[in-house]
Amino acid sequence: MRKIGSGIQQYSMDNNNEFPRSLHNAWSLGKIQWSAAILPYIDTEGGENPTELTFTQKFRCPVDKRKGDLVRSYALNVFFQLGPGDSYKGSPSRWWTFMSVPRPAATVLVAENLSGADHFMSHMWTTAKGAANAIDSRRHGKTSNYLFVDGHVESLPLEEVFDPKRNINKWNPSLAN
Secondary structure (H helix, E strand, O other): OHHHHHHHHHHHHHOOOEOOEOOOOOHHHOOOEHHHHHHHHHOOOOOOOOOHHHHHHHOOOOOOOOOOOOOOOEEEEHHHHOOOOOOOOOOOOOOOEHHHOOOHHHOEEEEEEOOOOOEEOHHHOOOHHHHHOOEOOOOEOOEEEEEEOOOOEEEEOHHHOEEHHHOEEOOOOOOOO
16 A cells, blocks of 8 residues: 555656546546556556556455455545535535645545445545445454555554544545544
């Protein structure tokens, strides 16, 4: 995950400090999907035409037991792509760049994915169950790995990154603390 974080930071430096985009809105903005966008920064052997095997190797957690060639273990936090037309706490704030995130060490950028999506619709979560249906919160025993905006990775139980009953939301940049 640290390598993914480094790839995202390098991509950002080459692209006006903006985060790469997920399938949430990449195509509508004329951008490529985030894992393809950062692949040149993290894969020095892939060449110009990476194969699906390259993606599987770079974006799959070694302990992810799901079967299939297209399984990707990680997904991007959608908060970094939301715009004025989206509904979320903090709207119309936008966190499209690293510099716009108020607490980068407390805000989740990428996490371990339970579904096949390349992003988490975290702005729609209202209960811990909503988050638990998206995050593979038990991949590493009772924890999951989380990459934060500042580049550090932590292995945490789900309730330490999202628990609305305790006012914990490390996904929304305006609420992360």
